[in-house]
Amino acid sequence: MESLGQVLKQMKGPSFLKRSQAIFDELLSDPIVKELREEHPELDHDMLRTNLPRLYQYVNDRRNCGNCPGLAKCPNDFEGHFSKLETSVLNGQLELVERKAPCSLQIAQQNEDQIKKRIRSFYVDERALQEGYNEVEIMGKDRLRAPAVNQVFRYIRDVKEQGLTPQGLYLYGSFGTGKTFLMSYLLHELAIGGYTGVIVYMPEFVEDLKSMLQDNQKLKDTVEVMKNCDLLIFDDIGAENISPWVRDHVLGAILNFRMNRKPTFYTSNYDLGGLEKHLSFTSKDGEEMHKGQRLMDRISPFVDVVHLHGENQRRSRN
Known part of the structure; x- marks a missing residue:
């Protein structure tokens, strides 16, 4: 699936802003984002809007994992991993932090590789x-x-x-x-x-x-x-x-x-x-x-x- 940058890179001016807002509105109604906001009630509308690329990547990865085709055919950008969003306070400011976490199949493969070694x-x-x-x-x-x-x-x-x-x-x-x-x-x-x-x-x-x-x-x-x-x-x-x-x-x-x-x-x-x-x-x-x-x-x-x-x-x- 295309990244948010690929989706928007050819758009400029009003069309860019309009498409960006449409994507954000769609994400806010997505059950994956609703679940995220329940887990992190401190995430307000403005913070999510500021972190739109991270939010877009997070939802895409979660969807891909929900329809996992197997480790060898993983469609996520970082094979065998998914985006995980967490909140952190830096210099008194709340921030949304993204990190890549290994999926269960990746962990199992790593364990098997260690066994073979x-x-x-x-x-x-x-x-x-x-x-x-x-x-x-x-x-x-x-x-x-x-x-x-x-x-x-x-x-x-x-x-x-x-x-x-x-x-x-x-x-x-x-x-x-x-x-x-x-x-x-x-x-x-x-x-x-x-x-x-x-x-x-x-x-x-x-x-x-x-x-x-x-x-x-x-x-x-x-x-x-x-x-x-x-x-x-x-x-x-x-x-x-x-x-x-x-x-x-x-x-x-x-x-x-x-x-x-x-x-x-x-x-x-x-x-x-x-x-x-x-x-x-x-x-x-x-x-x-x-x-x-x-x-x-x-x-x-x-x-x-x-x-x-x-x-x-x-x-x-x-």
Whole structure:
């Protein structure tokens, strides 16, 4: 909608004054202005007339918001904001002050942006973090998943009420049962409460570590992020082709730092016994049971095990 200046800019002399007065009279009869005057009875006729441009902008913004087409198509001059009029006394004189206030959609978008800034992902499909979450849908997709879903919900609730503890979750189950999705939901919900989080897709992370051998600073920065974030999720652990160096010097260093400090979470197709066998064998050195056990000593005591039963959701979508 045109501003008052655009409406009047081509008018001069009597025609300008006449059109300006007509607009003012129309505004005075508008329910939006009547409501404003009820809230601020100190606003008299002369003050409103003096502040006609502000009044015009205020009414236009309120009308646009009343027929909101969505944030992306906001017709207001300042997208996602509306004009708000308030009175103020300056040097003993009453003044009408205009300021731009964010609408509810803008505030929600800003909050969501802040949540996303608290979450980092390494090699995880961004759709798992961005497609939105519906608790009823999460629970109702597959009744076999209900016990595991309830345990994840309970963990989230406990953290919101009591704060973080060093205890995380170990979520295991068959391929395609929604393990990554549930952990992403947990990350998102706790990020709303201000916690930072990192989710790492293990097979690709381990492969990329090979290139980081040539970039010590990148390796150091990556490990530091994983050490210090509030919530760390190793997604699909056990599916990677692990090497002694990754197991002992990267994973070992991260978990050694986090245990007794911050919670670490895991998704896997293996139970804890199967994961220990996986971590005990490398293509380079063969089976080293004590090395696998040593790493598991930094995992098992610091997780509650959650067995996720259910159907393959990916297959059911095809």
